[in-house]
Amino acid sequence: MFRTTYWICAGLALLLLALDGAAGNYLTTTPDRGRVERDPAGGTVRGAGVFIWYGGGYQGGK
Amino acid sequence: MTPPAPLKLFRDEAQVETIQCLSCGGPIALHSFGARQRVVCPHCGSTLAPEDSGALALLEAASRKHQSSVLPLHARGKLDGTLWEIIGICWRRCVVDGVAYPWQEFLLFNPWHGVRWLIYSNSDGHWQLGQALDGAPQILKTRHHGVRFGKQRYKHFQGAIAVVTYVEGEFTWEVRVDDKAEINDFVAPPRGLSIEQSSGPDGVELNFTVARHIDAAEVWRAFQQPGKPPRSRGIGALRPNHWHRGRRSMWLSCLVFVAAWWLLSDRLAATRHPTIAFQRDNIGFDEPFAQEIKIGTPGETTAIEFTFAASPLDNAWAYADVLLVNLANDEAVGFGIEASYYHGIDGGESWHEGSSRTTHTVGGVAGGQYLLQLQPQRGGTGSTPTEYEVRVVQDVYLTRYSVLALTTILFFPLLAWLFGWLFERRRWNNSDYSS
Numbered sequence: 001m002f003r004t005t006y007w008i009c010a011g012l013a014l015l016l017l018a019l020d021g022a023a024g025n026y027l028t029t030t031p032d033r034g035r036v037e038r039d040p041a042g043g044t045v046r047g048a049g050v051f052i053w054y055g056g057g058y059q060g061g062k
Numbered sequence: 063m064t065p066p067a068p069l070k071l072f073r074d075e076a077q078v079e080t081i082q083c084l085s086c087g088g089p090i091a092l093h094s095f096g097a098r099q100r101v102v103c104p105h106c107g108s109t110l111a112p113e114d115s116g117a118l119a120l121l122e123a124a125s126r127k128h129q130s131s132v133l134p135l136h137a138r139g140k141l142d143g144t145l146w147e148i149i150g151i152c153w154r155r156c157v158v159d160g161v162a163y164p165w166q167e168f169l170l171f172n173p174w175h176g177v178r179w180l181i182y183s184n185s186d187g188h189w190q191l192g193q194a195l196d197g198a199p200q201i202l203k204t205r206h207h208g209v210r211f212g213k214q215r216y217k218h219f220q221g222a223i224a225v226v227t228y229v230e231g232e233f234t235w236e237v238r239v240d241d242k243a244e245i246n247d248f249v250a251p252p253r254g255l256s257i258e259q260s261s262g263p264d265g266v267e268l269n270f271t272v273a274r275h276i277d278a279a280e281v282w283r284a285f286q287q288p289g290k291p292p293r294s295r296g297i298g299a300l301r302p303n304h305w306h307r308g309r310r311s312m313w314l315s316c317l318v319f320v321a322a323w324w325l326l327s328d329r330l331a332a333t334r335h336p337t338i339a340f341q342r343d344n345i346g347f348d349e350p351f352a353q354e355i356k357i358g359t360p361g362e363t364t365a366i367e368f369t370f371a372a373s374p375l376d377n378a379w380a381y382a383d384v385l386l387v388n389l390a391n392d393e394a395v396g397f398g399i400e401a402s403y404y405h406g407i408d409g410g411e412s413w414h415e416g417s418s419r420t421t422h423t424v425g426g427v428a429g430g431q432y433l434l435q436l437q438p439q440r441g442g443t444g445s446t447p448t449e450y451e452v453r454v455v456q457d458v459y460l461t462r463y464s465v466l467a468l469t470t471i472l473f474f475p476l477l478a479w480l481f482g483w484l485f486e487r488r489r490w491n492n493s494d495y496s497s
Contacts, residue, residue, distance in 0.1 A: 003308055003315075006474035010319045013470035014326060021330040021463040024365030024425025028460070031397035031424055036387050 083108055084120040091136060093149050093171055097234045102150075104128055104135055104230040109238060122238070128230070129153075131166050132182050132292060135231050139285035141191060141276070146170035146178060148285075150231035156222035156245070163222075169233060177234055179271065180281065186492075187291075188298030189281050190254065192273030199248075199255060199270060206495075209248050209255060211272070216248030216255045219299055220494045224258075236262075251275065251489070252302040275300035297489040305482030312475050319471040327464040334459035339366065340434060343451035347380075351436040351452075354389070358429030358456050365460055366427050369453040370399040371419040377404050378442025380450055385435040388428065395424060401450075402442075418447075423458065 020026055079092040088105035092098065101110040101118055107126035110118040131151045138147045150169035155162050168180040179192040199209035199216070207218035226241040243260035252275040260267050275298060278291035294301075340355040358364035372380030379402035387394040399422050405414035434454070440446045490496065 002474070002478065003312055006312065007315060009474065010315075010467075010471045013467040014319065014322055017323070017326050017330065017463045017467040020425075021326070021460060022333060022365070022457075023363035024423070024458075024460045024463075025363070026425070027462045027466065028365060028423045028425030029397065031395045033393070033395055035392050036385060036394040036396075 081118060084110060084118070085123045086125075092232060093147060093173075097177075098232045099236045100229075100233045100238070102229045102231060102233070102237070107230070107239075111236075129228055131168070132184075133166075133168055133180070133281075133285055133287065137285045137287075139281070141170075141178075141180075141280075141284050144172050144175050146172050146175075146180075148180075148231070150233045150237075151229065152226060152233070152237060153228035154224045154226050156224045158220075158222055164227070169231065171232075179273070180276075181273065182281075183298065186296045186298055187278060187294040188301060189276045189278055190273040190298075190300055191276045192254075192256070192271045195255065195270035195272045197270075198268075199257070209257075211255060211270075214250055214253065216250045216253070218494070219247045219249040219254070219490075220492075221246040247299060249299050251300050254300045273300065275302060296492070297485060299489065299492070301489070303482055303485045303489075305478050305485055309475075309478060309482070312478060316471060316475045320468075323464070323467050323471055326467070330464070331459055334457050336367075336455050336458050338453060339456040340452070340454040342453075344449050345436075345438075345452065346449055347438045347440050347447065351434075351438070353434045355432050355434050355454065356430070357386070357427055357432050357454070360429045362429045363425075364427055364429060364456050365423060365425040365458050367455040367458045368397075368399065368422045368424060369419060369455075370401055370422070370450065372401045372440070372447035372450040373418055374445050375401060375403045375418040375447050376442075377406070377444025378402070378440065378446045380447045381439045382450070382452075383437040384422075385433075386424075386427065387433040387435065389431045389433055393428075395427060397422060397424065423460070425460070427456075 016026065081090050081092060082088065083090055083103040083106060085108035086103060086106035088103055090101060090103055090110075092101065098112060100121075102108070103110070103124075105128055107124035108120060109122040109124070111121040113119050131153070133148055133151075135148055135151055138145060140146070147170065148168045149171040152167045152169070153164060154167060155164035157163070164184040166182045166184065168182070170178040170180055177193075181190040181192060183189075195211060197211065199211040202208040202210055202215065209216050209218075222245055224243050224245045226237060226239050229237050229239060241260065243258045246257045248255045248257070254273045256271040256273065258269040258271065260269075278294050282291040339357050340353065342353065345351050357366060368384065370380075370382055370384075379400060381398060381400045383396070383398055385394050385396045399420055401418050401420045402416040403414070403418050404416055405412065407413070434452075436452065438450060
């Protein structure tokens with residue numbers, strides 16, 4: 001049982017290294033992902049539109 | 063052609079003979095043919111010995127009470143494919159550091175296979191099945207006292223003076239209560255070897271016994287005893303170390319895994335070429351920042367390292383809401399990043415925490431054209447930052463994948479080794495070599 005668990009875990013860890021080591025989908029921070037919308041009132045910043053993100057935000061430091 | 067006649071067995075089927083005790087008149091069943099040297103009445107404890115004629119004569123009358131052993135006299139059980147009968151029971155004990163360690167020895171008899179000893183340790187509930195050694199072991203001149211018999215080496219485990227405290231049934235040696243013998247046990251779990259030295263009128267007698275661990279449940283099943291056997295406690299002298307079972311294959315597979323890990327890590331490192339996708343400093347906090355940047359190669363996914371540094375940062379914080387908007391499909395990656403640095407003196411001791419530079423690793427970023435948008439904030443009690451710096455590095459090599467894989471590969475064998483070592487340490491804590 002212990003050996004089987006070992007083989008499975010080691011195999012999965014190697015598989016993760018082989019398949020996701022370059023892209024880093026799983027072992028990095030999990031940012032918010034999704035569609036954004038151009039803020040109609042945001043105008044432009046250096047020629048680019050201002051996009052708004054629903055959610056997130058910061059509560060401030062100390 | 064006539065088939066050859068079946069081989070005649072050397073001995074005929076065992077016949078049970080019943081006699082009456084010459085002291086109390088109680089019935090005594092005899093099984094062991096001419097091999098018997100002593101018969102102890104299970105009812106009164108009187109000792110009988112065969113005379114030259116073969117008839118039993120009363121050697122010593124006694125009137126002790128019968129005591130129950132963990133297995134009864136004359137119980138029959140099949141061990142190693144052979145049917146054995148318990149023809150004698152002998153209780154012994156040794157005293158170490160003022161503590162008595164009793165055990166019970168059951169003399170098993172089979173007319174074709176001779177005798178065996180089934181040994182039950184009262185102190186820890188472990189069982190051993192032993193038989194006379196076919197020869198004498200060789201004493202080894204090693205750092206840890208040991209012996210060798212055949213190809214098997216045994217390490218000295220403990221030595222003690224064993225005293226017989228109770229006997230009943232038939233015995234193939236001249237046993238009596240209060241008999242003393244110096245016993246030295248050697249172990250190579252699940253096997254063990256005992257050297258027993260006793261002094262008698264004819265000089266010193268040496269007996270060599272080899273034994274193996276046997277599970278209590280197996281004994282109970284074999285002798286068809288009701289209920290469950292007495293619970294085994296702790297690590298017996300011969301109990302197999304289950305952490306050592308299959309350790310060879312585990313370390314071999316570990317080697318294979320390490321080789322595979324080496325190849326994969328090397329290949330991963332060769333394909334990663336960390337390059338700066340974007341870097342800008344002296345950005346003001348007054349308004350959001352936006353910049354079109356190119357990350358990775360279209361069609362491929364990459365990991366980026368996002369660095370945010372603010373200055374001057376002195377008992378203050380800086381924060382930015384970061385959006386990376388894929389211009390091809392308006393799909394975005396959003397995260398917050400903070401840099402803060404605080405310091406002071408508390409109770410006469412100076413302290414500091416944080417840093418003016420923070421790095422955030424984001425994986426799974428599809429290659430393509432992006433709009434990098436930052437919405438900065440700042441604050442604090444000291445000097446708040448006036449500008450910040452941003453750097454995006456693409457194709458970073460994420461060592462955590464290699465570290466995780468290697469940790470997993472080594473963790474299990476090392477864990478098995480550690481538990482195996484602790485197991486052995488517990489075993490040897492009961493030996494003469496206890497730490």
